[in-house]
Amino acid sequence: MARAATRVKSEPPRKRQAPLESDVAFSNLFAQARKPAPKVEVAGVHAERRSVSEQVAHRILSMVKSGNLRPGDRLPTEQQMGIAFGISRPALREALKALSLMGILESRQGGRYSVTDLSPSRLIAPFNVMLSTNDFDVNEHFEARLVVDLELVRLCALRASAEQRERIMKHAVDGRAFFQDSVGFRLLDIEFHQSLNDGADNRMLSAMAQGLYDVGLDIRRVASEMKGNIKKSVTQHIEIAEAIAQRDPAKATKAYRRHLEHVRDTTLAAMRKLGQSEEK
Amino acid sequence: MARAATRVKSEPPRKRQAPLESDVAFSNLFAQARKPAPKVEVAGVHAERRSVSEQVAHRILSMVKSGNLRPGDRLPTEQQMGIAFGISRPALREALKALSLMGILESRQGGRYSVTDLSPSRLIAPFNVMLSTNDFDVNEHFEARLVVDLELVRLCALRASAEQRERIMKHAVDGRAFFQDSVGFRLLDIEFHQSLNDGADNRMLSAMAQGLYDVGLDIRRVASEMKGNIKKSVTQHIEIAEAIAQRDPAKATKAYRRHLEHVRDTTLAAMRKLGQSEEK
DNA sequence: AAGTCCAAATTTGTTTGACAACTTTGGATA
DNA sequence: TATCCAAAGTTGTCAAACAAATTTGGACTT
Numbered sequence: 001m002a003r004a005a006t007r008v009k010s011e012p013p014r015k016r017q018a019p020l021e022s023d024v025a026f027s028n029l030f031a032q033a034r035k036p037a038p039k040v041e042v043a044g045v046h047a048e049r050r051s052v053s054e055q056v057a058h059r060i061l062s063m064v065k066s067g068n069l070r071p072g073d074r075l076p077t078e079q080q081m082g083i084a085f086g087i088s089r090p091a092l093r094e095a096l097k098a099l100s101l102m103g104i105l106e107s108r109q110g111g112r113y114s115v116t117d118l119s120p121s122r123l124i125a126p127f128n129v130m131l132s133t134n135d136f137d138v139n140e141h142f143e144a145r146l147v148v149d150l151e152l153v154r155l156c157a158l159r160a161s162a163e164q165r166e167r168i169m170k171h172a173v174d175g176r177a178f179f180q181d182s183v184g185f186r187l188l189d190i191e192f193h194q195s196l197n198d199g200a201d202n203r204m205l206s207a208m209a210q211g212l213y214d215v216g217l218d219i220r221r222v223a224s225e226m227k228g229n230i231k232k233s234v235t236q237h238i239e240i241a242e243a244i245a246q247r248d249p250a251k252a253t254k255a256y257r258r259h260l261e262h263v264r265d266t267t268l269a270a271m272r273k274l275g276q277s278e279e280k
Numbered sequence: 281m282a283r284a285a286t287r288v289k290s291e292p293p294r295k296r297q298a299p300l301e302s303d304v305a306f307s308n309l310f311a312q313a314r315k316p317a318p319k320v321e322v323a324g325v326h327a328e329r330r331s332v333s334e335q336v337a338h339r340i341l342s343m344v345k346s347g348n349l350r351p352g353d354r355l356p357t358e359q360q361m362g363i364a365f366g367i368s369r370p371a372l373r374e375a376l377k378a379l380s381l382m383g384i385l386e387s388r389q390g391g392r393y394s395v396t397d398l399s400p401s402r403l404i405a406p407f408n409v410m411l412s413t414n415d416f417d418v419n420e421h422f423e424a425r426l427v428v429d430l431e432l433v434r435l436c437a438l439r440a441s442a443e444q445r446e447r448i449m450k451h452a453v454d455g456r457a458f459f460q461d462s463v464g465f466r467l468l469d470i471e472f473h474q475s476l477n478d479g480a481d482n483r484m485l486s487a488m489a490q491g492l493y494d495v496g497l498d499i500r501r502v503a504s505e506m507k508g509n510i511k512k513s514v515t516q517h518i519e520i521a522e523a524i525a526q527r528d529p530a531k532a533t534k535a536y537r538r539h540l541e542h543v544r545d546t547t548l549a550a551m552r553k554l555g556q557s558e559e560k
Numbered sequence: 561a562a563g564t565c566c567a568a569a570t571t572t573g574t575t576t577g578a579c580a581a582c583t584t585t586g587g588a589t590a
Numbered sequence: 591t592a593t594c595c596a597a598a599g600t601t602g603t604c605a606a607a608c609a610a611a612t613t614t615g616g617a618c619t620t
Contacts, residue, residue, distance in 0.1 A: 051389075051573065057381055065412040077600060088575045090370045093602090098378035101337055104409060109331075109601050110582035120410050126341070126382065127403055143435075144484035151427040203417070204424040207410045208488050331602065357571060368604045373573090389572045390612030 052087045057095035059085070064104055064115060075105070075113040102126060120211040138216075138271065142264040145212045146257070152200045152209050153240065153256045157249040160199030165245050168195045172241035175234035182225045185233075186217075189224075192237055199244070216267065223263075223270035232262060332367045337375035339365070344384060344395060355385070355393040404487035411491045416499070418551065422544040425492045426537070432480040432489050433520065433536045437529040440479030445525050448475045452521035455514035462505045465513075466497075469504075472517055479524070496547065503543075503550035512542060 050058075063069045075081065082092045096113055099105040103122040107113040116122055160168070171192040178185035193213055197206035223229060236259040243252035330338075343349045355361065362372045376393055379385040383402030387393045396402060440448070451472040458465035473493055477486035504510060516539040523532035 051377075053377055053573090054381060057377075061409070065409060067412075079600085090373070090576095091574060093370070094374050094377035097331075097333055097337075097374035098381040101334060101378040102382060102405070102409075107601065108583075110584075110599080112583095112600070118409065123410055140482045140484050143482055144488065147427055147431040147485065148488075155423075202420045202423055204411055204420050204492065205427065208407075208424065208428075211407065211410055212484065333602090359571085370605090371603060387572070388612075389610060390570080392571070392612095 051091075052085075053091045053094035053098075056085050056087060056092060057098050060095065060099060061104065064118070069115050071115050071117045073115045075115070077112060120207050121214040121217075124211050124214045138219075138264070138268060141212065141216055142260065142267075145209070145216075146260055148205060148209045148212060149196075149260060150253050150256060152196060152202070152205050153244070153252050154249045155202060155205070156196050156199035157244045157247055157252040159201050160244060164195065164199040165241075165247075168192070168199060169238075169241040169245055171195055172234070172237040175230075175237055179231055179234070182221075182230065185230050186221065186224055189233070196240075196244075219267055219271060220263070222273070223266040226266065226270065226273075229266050233259070236262065331371075332365075333371045333374035333378075336365050336367060336372060337378050340375065340379060341384065344398070349395050351395050351397045353395045355395070357392060404483070404490075407487050407491040408494055411488075411495050416495070418544065418548055421492065421496055422540065422547075425489070425496075426540055428485060428489050428492060429540060430533050430536060432476060432482070432485050433524070433532050434529045435482060435485070436476050436479035437524045437527055437532040439481050440524060444475065444479040445521075445527075448472070448479060449518075449521040449525055451475055452514070452517040455510075455517055459511055459514070462501075462510065465510050466501065466504055469513070469517075476520075476524075499547055499550060499554075500543070502554055503546040506546065506550065506553075509546050513539070516542060 060069070069075070076084070078089055078092055078096070081096075082089050085092060096105060096107070100107060100113075103116060103125055104118065105113050106116050156164075156168075171188060175185060175188055175192070178188060190213075193209070197209055200206065224233075236255065239255040240252055240259060243255050340349070349355070356364070358369055358372055358376070361376075362369050365372060376385060376387070380387060380393075383396055383405065384398065385393050386396050436444075436448075451468060455465060455468055455472070458468060470493075473489070477489055480486065504513075516535065519535040520532055520539060523535050
C-alpha cells in the first residue's frame with residue numbers, strides 16, 4: 001500500500017486527462033475483491049461457475065472498457081495484482097495471458113504488463129483466422145463494409161476539414177508512384193483509408209471500418225499483386241478524393257461503391273486462385 | 281531460441297494407449313513439437329520472442345482453424361497435452377484459459393476441455409472492446425447504430441425465414457406483459473434485437489450491432505425506467521415486427537428509424553437526469 | 561437380467577515455493 | 591556531466607500438492 005508512486009511515465013498529455021491513475025482503480029477493486037469469497041453465484045441470469053481467473057480477466061477487461069485502464073497504462077506487478085484480487089500468481093497469470101493473447105495487454109519478460117493501444121487491427125488479429133475463409137464469409141464481409149464505409153465516406157464529404165481533404169487527395173495521387181510496388185501500395189492504401197476515417201469524425205464507425213478492413217487485409221495481399229489491380233485502385237481512389245474535395249457526398253459514395261465492388265471482385269478472384277494452387 | 285529444445289523431461293514409458301479420437305491430431309502435433317527449435321517464427325512481420333504459452337495457444341488455434349479440432353471434440357487431459365507440447369501444466373493452462381476466454385474452448389472442473397460450437401457470436405468479442413470509449417458520445421453512437429441497424433433490419437425483412445419472422449413477432453408482442461417491469465423488458469429487448477440480428481443472416485453486421493447495443497445498454501437502463509418509455513418502445517417493436525412479417529424492407533427501416541430516434545432521445549434525457557443527480 | 565445408486569478414480573481448479581531470464585534502476589567511475 | 595555496470599525488481603517457467611467437481615465401474619436393488 002505504501003509503495004512509492006512509481007508511475008513516472010513521461011506520457012504526453014492525454015486529452016481531458018482525468019486525475020486518475022491506474023493504481024487508484026486497483027485499490028478500489030482491492031476493497032471489493034476482499035469481500036467474502038462469493039462461493040455461490042450471484043443471482044445472475046446464468047449461474048455458471050466461473051473460475052477465478054476468468055472472473056479476474058473479466059474484471060480487468062471491464063476496467064479497460066470503462067476507461068479505468070487506458071492505452072499505455074502500466075499495470076501493477078503480478079504480485080501486487082495477486083494480492084489485490086486475492087488470487088495466486090498462476091491463476092492471475094492465466095487471466096493476464098488470456099488478455100495478452102486477445103491483444104488487450106502486452107508484456108515483456110522483466111518489464112511490466114501494460115495496456116496496448118487497443119487498435120482494431122490488434123484486437124482483430126487473433127480472430128481473423130476464423131473468418132474470411134470461404135466465399136460466403138467474403139460476401140458477408142463486403143456487405144458489412146459497404147454499409148459502414150459508405151456512410152463513412154458520406155460523412156467525410158460533409159465534414160472533413162480542408163486539411164483532411166488535402167491529405168486524402170495526397171494519399172490518393174501518391175498511389176501513382178506504386179504501380180509496380182504492391183507492398184508500398186498496400187501501406188499507402190492503409191493510410192488512405194485511415195485518412196477517410198479521420199475525416200468522417202465518428203470514432204465508432206471508424207473503429208468498425210478499420211476492423212473490417214483489417215480482417216480482409218491478408219487476403220487482399222494476394223489480390224493487390226495481380227496485374228492491373230493497383231492501377232485501377234489508384235484511379236478509383238483519386239475519383240473518391242476528388243468527390244470529397246468538392247464536398248459532394250453523392251458522388252463520393254457512388255465512386256466508393258464502385259471501388260469496393262472492384263475490391264470485392266478481385267478478392268474473390270484471388271481466393272479462387274489461392275484455392276486452386278493448394279488443392280488437396 | 282535453443283532453450284525451447286532443451287526440454288528433456290523424463291519421458292514416461294510410451295505406453296501405447298487406446299487411440300482416442302482427438303489424440304490423432306495431437307500425436308501429429310507431437311512430432312512437430314519436438315522438431316529443432318524453430319528459431320524465428322515464420323515470415324511473420326514481427327519476430328518477437330513469444331512465450332511458450334502463446335506458442336501453444338497459437339498451435340491449438342491453428343488446429344481448430346485447420347479442422348484438426350472440430351466443434352465438440354474433447355481435448356486430451358492437461359497432463360497429456362503438457363507432455364505433448366513439452367511444457368508444464370501452469371504454462372499450458374495459460375494457453376487453455378486464453379482460448380477459453382476467447383470462446384474457442386470450454387471446460388468444467390472435473391471434466392475435460394472441449395471445443396465450443398464456434399458460433400460467430402462468441403468469436404467477435406473484440407468488437408465490444410473496440411467500440412467502448414470511455415467518454416461515450418451519444419450522437420456518434422446513434423449515428424453508427426442508425427447505419428448498421430437499419431441495414432440489418434432491411435436485410436432481415438428480405439431474408440428472414442418464416443420461423444425467424446414469427447420469433448421476432450413473438451418477442452415484440454410479449455413486451456406488452458412488461459409495461460411495469462423494466463428489468464423484464466430489458467431482457468426481452470435483448471432477445472428482440474438478437475432475433476433481428478439472426479434474421480439478417482450476416483454475422484459481421486450482427487456482431488457490430490451487438491457491440492453497439494451493449495455499449496449503450498447500461499445507460500438505457502435508466503431510460504427504460506422512465507414512465508411511458510416502455511409502452512412506446514413495445515408499440516414500435518410491434519410495428520417493426522409487422523413490417524418484417526410482411527417482408528417490406530422500406531416500411532421496416534422506416535419504423536426502425538423512428539424507434540431508434542426515440543431511443544436516442546430517451547437516452548439523452550436519461551443522461552441529463554443522471555448528470556444532474558451526480559453533479560461533480 | 562436390467563436399472564439405480566454410491567464410492568473410487570480421474571480431471572480440472574488453485575495454491576505455494578522456487579529458480580531462470582530479462583529489464584530497470586541507481587551508483588560508481590571516467 | 592555522461593557512461594557503464596552491478597544489483598534489485600519483474601516476468602517466464604517449472605514442480606509438487608491439495609481441493610473440488612465429474613466420470614466410471616461395480617455393488618446393490620428390483
